[in-house]
Amino acid sequence: MARVLMKGNEAFGEGAIRAGCRYFFGYPITPQSELPHFLAKRLPEIGGVYLQAESEVSAINMVYGAAAAGARVMTSSSSPGISLMQEGISYIVGAQLPCVIINVMRGGPGLGNIAPAQGDYFQATKGGGHGDYKLIVLAPASVQEIITHMQLAFDLADKYRNPVMVVGDGILGQMMEPVDLEGTGGEMAEPSKPWATTGMRGRKERNIVNSLCIVPEENEKNNLQLAAKYGEIQRSEQRWEEYGLDDAEWVLVAFGTVARVAKGVVDKARKEGIAAGLIRPITLWPFPEKAFNKVIDQVKGFLTVEMSLGQMVEDVRLCVQGRQPVRFLGRPGGMVPSVREVYEELKKMAGVKTCG
Amino acid sequence: MAKIFQRPAALTGKAFHYCPGCTHGIVHRIIAQCIDELGIREDTIGVCPVGCSVFAYEYFNCDMIEAAHGRAPAVATGVKRVLPDRVVFTYQGDGDLAAIGTAEVVHAAARGEKITTIFINNAVFGMTGGQMAPTTLVGQKTTTTPKGRDRETTGSPLRVAELLSTVEGAVYVARVSVHNPASVIRAKKAIKKAFEVQLQGLGFAIVEVLSTCPTNWGLSPVEALEWLEKNMVPIFPLGEFRKPAEWDKNGTGEGASC
Amino acid sequence: MLEEVLIAGFGGQGIMSTGQLLAYAGMQEQKHVAWIPSYGPEMRGGTANCGITLSDTPISSPLVTEPTCLLAMNQPSFEKYAPMVVPGGIIFYNSSLINTGGISVPYPIFAIPANAIAEELGNVRVACNVLLGAYLGYSKVIPVDAAVRALEKVLPPHRHKLIPVNQKALEKGAALGREYRKGGA
Numbered sequence A: 001m002a003r004v005l006m007k008g009n010e011a012f013g014e015g016a017i018r019a020g021c022r023y024f025f026g027y028p029i030t031p032q033s034e035l036p037h038f039l040a041k042r043l044p045e046i047g048g049v050y051l052q053a054e055s056e057v058s059a060i061n062m063v064y065g066a067a068a069a070g071a072r073v074m075t076s077s078s079s080p081g082i083s084l085m086q087e088g089i090s091y092i093v094g095a096q097l098p099c100v101i102i103n104v105m106r107g108g109p110g111l112g113n114i115a116p117a118q119g120d121y122f123q124a125t126k127g128g129g130h131g132d133y134k135l136i137v138l139a140p141a142s143v144q145e146i147i148t149h150m151q152l153a154f155d156l157a158d159k160y161r162n163p164v165m166v167v168g169d170g171i172l173g174q175m176m177e178p179v180d181l182e183g184t185g186g187e188m189a190e191p192s193k194p195w196a197t198t199g200m201r202g203r204k205e206r207n208i209v210n211s212l213c214i215v216p217e218e219n220e221k222n223n224l225q226l227a228a229k230y231g232e233i234q235r236s237e238q239r240w241e242e243y244g245l246d247d248a249e250w251v252l253v254a255f256g257t258v259a260r261v262a263k264g265v266v267d268k269a270r271k272e273g274i275a276a277g278l279i280r281p282i283t284l285w286p287f288p289e290k291a292f293n294k295v296i297d298q299v300k301g302f303l304t305v306e307m308s309l310g311q312m313v314e315d316v317r318l319c320v321q322g323r324q325p326v327r328f329l330g331r332p333g334g335m336v337p338s339v340r341e342v343y344e345e346l347k348k349m350a351g352v353k354t355c356g
Numbered sequence B: 001m002a003k004i005f006q007r008p009a010a011l012t013g014k015a016f017h018y019c020p021g022c023t024h025g026i027v028h029r030i031i032a033q034c035i036d037e038l039g040i041r042e043d044t045i046g047v048c049p050v051g052c053s054v055f056a057y058e059y060f061n062c063d064m065i066e067a068a069h070g071r072a073p074a075v076a077t078g079v080k081r082v083l084p085d086r087v088v089f090t091y092q093g094d095g096d097l098a099a100i101g102t103a104e105v106v107h108a109a110a111r112g113e114k115i116t117t118i119f120i121n122n123a124v125f126g127m128t129g130g131q132m133a134p135t136t137l138v139g140q141k142t143t144t145t146p147k148g149r150d151r152e153t154t155g156s157p158l159r160v161a162e163l164l165s166t167v168e169g170a171v172y173v174a175r176v177s178v179h180n181p182a183s184v185i186r187a188k189k190a191i192k193k194a195f196e197v198q199l200q201g202l203g204f205a206i207v208e209v210l211s212t213c214p215t216n217w218g219l220s221p222v223e224a225l226e227w228l229e230k231n232m233v234p235i236f237p238l239g240e241f242r243k244p245a246e247w248d249k250n251g252t253g254e255g256a257s258c
Numbered sequence C: 001m002l003e004e005v006l007i008a009g010f011g012g013q014g015i016m017s018t019g020q021l022l023a024y025a026g027m028q029e030q031k032h033v034a035w036i037p038s039y040g041p042e043m044r045g046g047t048a049n050c051g052i053t054l055s056d057t058p059i060s061s062p063l064v065t066e067p068t069c070l071l072a073m074n075q076p077s078f079e080k081y082a083p084m085v086v087p088g089g090i091i092f093y094n095s096s097l098i099n100t101g102g103i104s105v106p107y108p109i110f111a112i113p114a115n116a117i118a119e120e121l122g123n124v125r126v127a128c129n130v131l132l133g134a135y136l137g138y139s140k141v142i143p144v145d146a147a148v149r150a151l152e153k154v155l156p157p158h159r160h161k162l163i164p165v166n167q168k169a170l171e172k173g174a175a176l177g178r179e180y181r182k183g184g185a
Helices: A008-018 A034-045 A056-068 A079-084 A086-094 A121-125 A143-160 A170-174 A216-236 A256-271 A289-295 A312-320 A339-350 B024-038 B052-058 B072-082 B094-100 B102-110 B160-164 B181-199 B221-235 B245-250 C015-028 C075-084 C114-121 C124-139 C144-154 C157-182
Strands: A004-007 A023-026 A049-052 A073-077 A099-105 A136-138 A163-169 A176-179 A240-243 A250-253 A276-281 A283-285 A301-306 A326-330 B044-048 B063-066 B087-093 B116-121 B170-177 B204-210 B239-242 C002-010 C032-037 C047-055 C069-072 C090-094 C109-112
Touching (some): A004 A008, A004 C015, A008 A099, A008 A163, A008 A176, A023 A056, A023 B072, A049 B072, A056 A079, A056 A086, A056 B072, A079 A086, A079 A099, A099 A143, A121 A283, A143 A176, A163 A170, A163 A256, A170 A256, A170 C032, A240 A256, A250 A256, A250 A339, A256 A301, A256 A339, A276 A289, A289 A312, A301 A312, A326 A339, B024 B181, B044 B052, B044 B072, B087 B094, B094 B102, B094 B116, B116 B181, B160 B170, B160 B204, B160 B239, B170 B221, B204 B221, C002 C015, C002 C075, C015 C124, C015 C144, C047 C075, C075 C090, C114 C124, C114 C157, C144 C157
Parallel strands (some): A023 A049, A023 A073, A250 A276, B087 B116, B170 B204, C090 C109
Antiparallel strands (some): A004 A176, A136 A283, A240 A276, B170 B239, C002 C047, C032 C047
């Protein structure tokens, strides 16, 4: 099948539609605008609903309602807007509803800027809102992968009745790459949602969507159920990509756009005789600790590269547990590390003398 | 022997937790009667608030959703857009709707969202301990206005029905009270109309219900009813502020219930 | 083959769509491609640039920070980006608007009067495609025909009447590029 050239932001929309999503609620913010533009045009054409809310606070609560009604539903925003959604996300988790949330991350804190960043890693992977909970977090690194991740995101959300966040940044969103849509989407079995509040219509028992659990003993039980679910997700859903890892001595760790830069670094290092490889976490949560355990005895050290002051590096250190050195290179505030600067850092770590 | 009075099918039978003399129970019952009379119980999804009526999902015998504080109109929007042929209502207090959820209700109204909102105005935050609400009267003592609400520093009561009656999408806006049998009967008519507006797909409908809070007002149940009539009704005038234009033309809905 | 092309100029010079044309044509020629626009407030007017990567193998980093080719459409972008071109790279610049000031670089640098040619063709907006044509004619990274064929994919349907003038721009540029290749012009 012919490939088509597509922007990342449009691919989020196309992938969602192919995954059976028909409902979008959101509030405008840069740099994810092409996504709502795309869905505002496409969703009504296929019998879906695109609704621009009055705020991100409302948008995520509309998502809550649509998810409660049993729909595959999504929202999309960028860092400051995602901060506003945290209350609603916590409620969605508490009520065990499935939905997909896109965060096209930008430079912070505060208003920051609209340049690409990864400073929302903690917010995405460590809970984000109030209470003890986790989101499943996917980090695509190409436009093609955005398409497949949208399907995966909706499937995981339904499977675990938990929100799934897909994170990107302005580069991934604005970038155009060829995508092959063959084999994506199409006919799918609508997941059964007997818990949905759709009106009783002959059902004997009322359905109640709720996160209120006033009795501490019962709420503890609820939390422990969530914990069991998260344990299962950690065991079953770790995903990562390995690049040049088989005989790697020096392993770069990076996700999303930065992983693309890191691949460039691996290519360059390999050409110049350094045995470099890359672990690219695809699920930021659950963090792919299995990938680290696999290579821990073979490698000499890890270099984590992020567009932040160092967030994922904490998870890398938790996996490595002091068994190997872990180094960090970060560019915060909307700056993108270049192949050259990461390579220089890698050489330093590998003890290679810098020429010139 | 014919039963002439019984629990509406749209109530579960669980005993209300409300304080003695609180009128939440009356309004719950009115809503349930309307749902029964319209035959919509199995098509209805209710969205309850945060506040005293946070447990409303235990009382209404239909599918229910518990929303975050103030967000019920947004949640109801999500449900209604997915299930446009069902009936969706929100039940919200004055902290929920008129303070933290002002944006949600105004914009649900502006969109002409085809939902029904029942708004309980008792001039005080109940559940959190009797604090000032946006609807608290000037001079009214609350736990956060111990010397009475001072217009100079805390403003004056927000008139939600009047405010929303300026919004085109809010096609039915009424304020009613439940302080005596006559007002209860009028309240029921208005609430039924607010559901009929939705069933006819006309737009957003809201009924503001003046309600009592004997506990936080520091009054007996009877005194509270008297206080409502004497102090709240003059500030929050009762009546229908907006009715669907369609009803004026052909009388649909109007004659059916009023 | 790994080509990293930076196209830069003023907003409104057709920088983005010329870049997309190159990416689309490359894709149709079975190359791995990526297109990335300039990012940040620059998007809102002023300078515009985009990077296009064309490769025989999957593209690691799609960010064009060390271009192998610069297509410069105005003076500021020439001055900013010419020094970034890697050794062994190549520059085509719009000599209608750019004064190189006798710049000395260790790689080929070719003057293309893109605006003048576009004006001759009757539409100054196709100037950037003259530059692209020159690059393709010179480098043969992909055939000029591929870019011509991609026009109907990249131009929205209501602009398809502009396909002939864009085609001429590509071909005029390609002829100049081929001349340069032969050592002429």
